[in-house]
Amino acid sequence: MVIALIVSSASLIAIILLLLLLWIYQTRYSKSRNKSFQTSDSVKGLVLGPILGKFNSMKMSASKGSVTLFDYKALEAGTGNFQEQNILGVGGFGCVYKACLDDNFQVAVKRLDCCGQDAEREFENEVNLLVKIQHPNIISLLGYCIHEETKFLVYELMQNGSLETQLHGPTHGSALSWHMRMRIALDVARGLEYLHEHCNPPVIHRDLKSSNILLDTNFNAKLSDFGLAIIDGTQNKSNIKLSGTLGYVAPEYLLDGKLTDKSDVYAFGVVLLELLLGKKPVEKLAPAQCQSIVTWAMPQLTDRSKLPNIVDPAIKDTMDLKHLYQVAAVAVLCVQPEPSYRPLITDVLHSLIPLVPVELGGTLRVPQPTPPMSPTSLPAP
Incomplete structure (x- = not known):
């Protein structure tokens, strides 16, 4: 019995020593691994992890991807110390470089x-949402950075800027043909359909407008x-602070605070009118008087004799009138x-697909112009 006790005690001590050695090894390995992560290329960054206690909810390293924590010095150097010449646009809380x-x-x-609090909430909201969303018609969030009191969001670069700049900037829409405008409308509808129908729970964008529609190299x-944006069904939408941009906000949300996916459909209808007419959502008539594009256009959109006369001059007489009437009808329903x-965004999507050429993502087959006959191919008299 004494020998058995000695053997069992020795075995127990050996097991304890072995576990202790494994714990020491694991601790050292973990520290060296963290150190190698921290000293790696700061631009490539770290997979999204805990940064500040209040942002722990952002740890969800997304089933479809992850977000990078960028080093402030890298962003500072990449923007030339945030030089004015690198500004792409100006938003409510700061600039985009x-x-x-x-x-x-x-x-x-x-x-x-x-x-x-508003800026903090929007920052956290955007990271939380975009880390989980991947769609060809929704901007990709590459990462973020927090430096003292300033926060940064890093996105893929969209070379052709915003739809607002293309339509209402120096070129006044000259770079956007009729078919390209219809493809842009189709892309936006696809992005909204993904938010409304394929996200679980659904997402309401709540600030859809031409300045928030970005265009890549191929438009x-x-x-x-x-x-x-809010996640539908998880919040009491009647208590949400009224937000949005004048001209795009649906009347029921503006007057009664009622917010649904149909609010996004209304904003989409306003964007569609911008594409169609080349006008801003709200035009100033006098120093203290403005008129919305919806109020101005509605009586003429349903009049086939007047509609061709109010189309954006940059695309006037370049489209099939039948298609023009169809798009106007969709816009009227949306607003x-x-x-x-108002229709569901899925119904809008299916109504636009036949108006977009196949090569641009639709089903329309545009007939190719017949080349002129050469004299040698003419039949003999």
């Missing part, structure tokens, strides 16, 4: 200078700026004052 990182990798950097459109009269 063009940045060139290592290996000539170009990105867009949104700088959030405000440190109020493919992507939805951006999800700071105001109906009563939400129940």
Whole structure:
């Protein structure tokens, strides 16, 4: 018995020593692994992890991907210390800059200078949503950075800027043909359909407008700026602070605070009118008087004799009139004052697909112009 006790005690001590050695090894390995991560290329960054206690909810390293934590010095150098010449646009809480990182990798950097609750909430909301969303018509969030009181969001760079700049900027829509405008509308509808029908739970964008529709090198459109987006069904929408942009906000949300996916459909209808007419959502008539594009256009959209005369001059007489009437009819339905009269975005999507050429992502087959006959091919008299 004494021998058995000695043997069992020795075995127990050996097991304890072995476990202790394994624990020491694991601790040292873990520390060295973390150190190697921290000293790796700061531009490539770290897989999304805990940064500040209040942002622990952002740890969800997304089933479809992950987000990078960028080093502030890399963003500072890539934007030339945030020079004015690198500004791509100006938003409610700061500017968006063009940045060139290592290996000539170009990105867009949104700088959030405000440190109020609204800016904090929008920053966290955008990261939480975009880390889980991957769709060809929704902007890709590459990463983020927090430096003192300033926060940064890093996105893929969209070379052709916003739809607002293309339509209402120096070129006044001259770069956008009729078919390209219909493809942009189709892209936006596809992005919204993904949010409304394929996200679980559904997402309401809440700030759809031409400045939040970005265009890549080939004028493919992507939805951006999800700071105001909400997840449908998880919040009491009647208590949500009224937000949005004048001209795009649906009347029931503006007057009664009622928010549904049909609110996004209304904003889509306004964007469709911008594409069709080349006008801003709200035009100033006098120093203290404005008129919305919906109010101005509605009586003429349903009049086939007047409609061709109000089309954007940049595309006037370049489309099949039958298609023009169809698009106008879709826009009229989308901006109906009563939400129940508006179509679902899926119905809008299916109505636009036949109006977009096959090579641009639709089903329309555009007949090729017949080349003129050469004299040698003419029949003999």
